[in-house]
Amino acid sequence: MILIENAKVLSDGKLKSANILIEENKIKAIGDVKDKSDYVINAKELAVIPGLFNSHTHCAMTLFRGYAEDMPLQEWLEKKIWPAEARLNEEIVYWASKLACVEMLKSGTTFFFDMYFFPSATARAVEETGIRACLSSAFFDFFSKDLLEANLKRVEKELNELKNFKVLRAIAPHAVYTVSLEGLKRAMEIAEKEDIFVHFHLAETEKEVIDFRKKNGNGIVKALDEIGFLNQRLISAHCVWLEKEEIELMAKRKVSAVHCPTSNMKLSVGKALNYPEMKKAGLNVLLGTDGTASNNSLDMLREMKVSALLQKFYYGADSFKAVDAFKIATENASKAFGIKAGKVEVGWLADLVLIDLSKIPMNPCHDLIANLVYSSASECIDTVIVDGKIVVENGYFEGEEKILEKFNKIAEKFFGSA
Ligand SMILES: [Zn+2]
Structure with missing residues (x-):
């Protein structure tokens, strides 16, 4: 006691x-x-x-802090991040995750939602440092059927391994520009079968939205709804380039959206997540740092400040208050993940x-x-x-x-x- x-x-x-x-x-x-x-x-x-909830990160990316600076998203991913990530292994992810866990704990974060490779290595770091986490097995298919099958085999194996650790689990199809609709549908089927969360990047840039419409003749959110991808298991990072009707549909389907203001500004995504509209629609909004390659910190105190500044700058001084920043970093996340923490009350964790x-x-x-x-x-x-x-x-x-x-x-x- x-x-x-x-x-x-x-x-x-x-x-x-x-x-x-x-x-x-x-x-x-x-x-x-x-x-x-x-x-x-x-x-x-x-x-x-x-304790604060960091609801979107790639914690082992501490390794890439300061490594690829001053570039727009696509170029940053293709020229610097993906080639470097191809050289990662379990040991590197373990130590990079361990440092991230310590960084988060020391800045008041007690839970994080991660999307990365070698999730068991991160799970070990989580258990040893004592932080709470939901870890995802991540995949791309780059629109190849063979790659999808191979990656889903790996994902099922990783999800099984994660059962050996004291963590919540998720499956993480990366985004619509790296995973086919078939891949997303299969990911949700696995999530339903395993009763776990789905971790996803949604509508981060205008290019993502325009390219998708060109290719599919449909808006992203509508297409996702048609394949049964929108429900309360889905926790989507960014959600910047969304129309009012898309926000309303996501709210109706009980999806959660994660505001990542520092990453969005640094990678210059061109717009701010529409918190006033989301609040009106009743869409659950959370807060995340994203990885240290695009932030470059995992400090949620700082992220709360940046979220308030960006929202105020974009939508007006009273559009988003200090209490809103605190709420998206605590209570709202507690609700999304079904963890009875995020309030100082009797009976709570x-x-x-x-x-x-x-x-x-x-x-x-x-x-x-x-x-x-x-x-x-x-x-x-x-x-x-x-x-x-x-x-x-x-x-x-x-x-x-x-x-x-x-x-x-x-x-x-x-x-x-x-
Ligand atoms: Zn991310």
């Missing part, structure tokens, strides 16, 4: 002092509770918030972040959420608890230096041989 003593918690928009008791992996009580706990955290200067209110960016504290979204930085993260276990203490992840050292050796070898 862990007792967080004299913590500041948000109650009706105001900070109140309370004790929080954690038993096993859940919040057992909040208020004036005392107990013979194994561990007591003196939280006089600490605010307790739910103890996936919690303790914020150091004595740090400069948190002062004065008129509005905790506004400070979190607009001024905080990972230096304000004191303690991170996932599934009832303390994984970051005093801003430190035990053994982080060794992980970084090993990662840098691997990176040196990888790029040295290029």
Whole structure:
């Protein structure tokens, strides 16, 4: 049992002092509770918030941080990222994922939704670092039947291997410009059979939308609906170039859309996800960093700020508030993934972040959420608890230096041989 003593918690928009008791992996009580706990955290200067959900990333891409800069999406993928990814192996993905998990935990993220190769290697990193995750087995078919069959065999094998780890699972057909409609249909059939999520990139650029219409004579969302691809298993990153009717249809089918503002701006996709329209339609919006090749950080505190700035810049100052940024990084994701975290409430999972209110960016504290979204930085993260276990203490992840050292050796070898 862990007792967080004299913590500041948000109650009706105001900070109140309370004790929080954690038993096993859940919040057992909040208020004036005392107990013979194994561990007591003196939280006089600490605010307790739910852990953040990074709902779209490619975490092993930490390896490519700063590697391919200042290019538009297609050129960036074809000239730099895909050729480098062809040289990856299990060991590289393991260490790059491990560094990513530590980076996320230290910046207050307790859950991430990943799409990458060698998902079992990432699963090992997840278990060893103590973060929570949903990992996908990713594939392309480049419109070849043979490639689709070969890749689906690999995907089924990888999904089976993931059963050995404490992670949620997903299948990830990459996007409509890399996977055929037949491939998408088969992916959803596998998802239904395995009862797992589908991770996908949707309507990221105008080119993607125009090319699809030229080739298929149909809008993407309508075509996806016709093959039964739209339902609540589907969690789609980007969702930038969508029409009002497409947003309404996605909302009706209970799809979730993931806002990736930093990546979208950096790769210059030309528009912002239409949050006001999505909110009106009741479409569930989440927040993600995307990979470190296009961000170049996995820091969700920073991502909340960028999401608010982009939405305000594009749709007006009151179109998106600090509380919206916080909500898409917590509650909305909790709903999409069916994980009872994302709120500090009795009976909910103890996936919690303790914020150091004595740090400069948190002062004065008129509005905790506004400070979190607009001024905080990972230096304000004191303690991170996932599934009832303390994984970051005093801003430190035990053994982080060794992980970084090993990662840098691997990176040196990888790029040295290029
Ligand atoms: Zn992505």
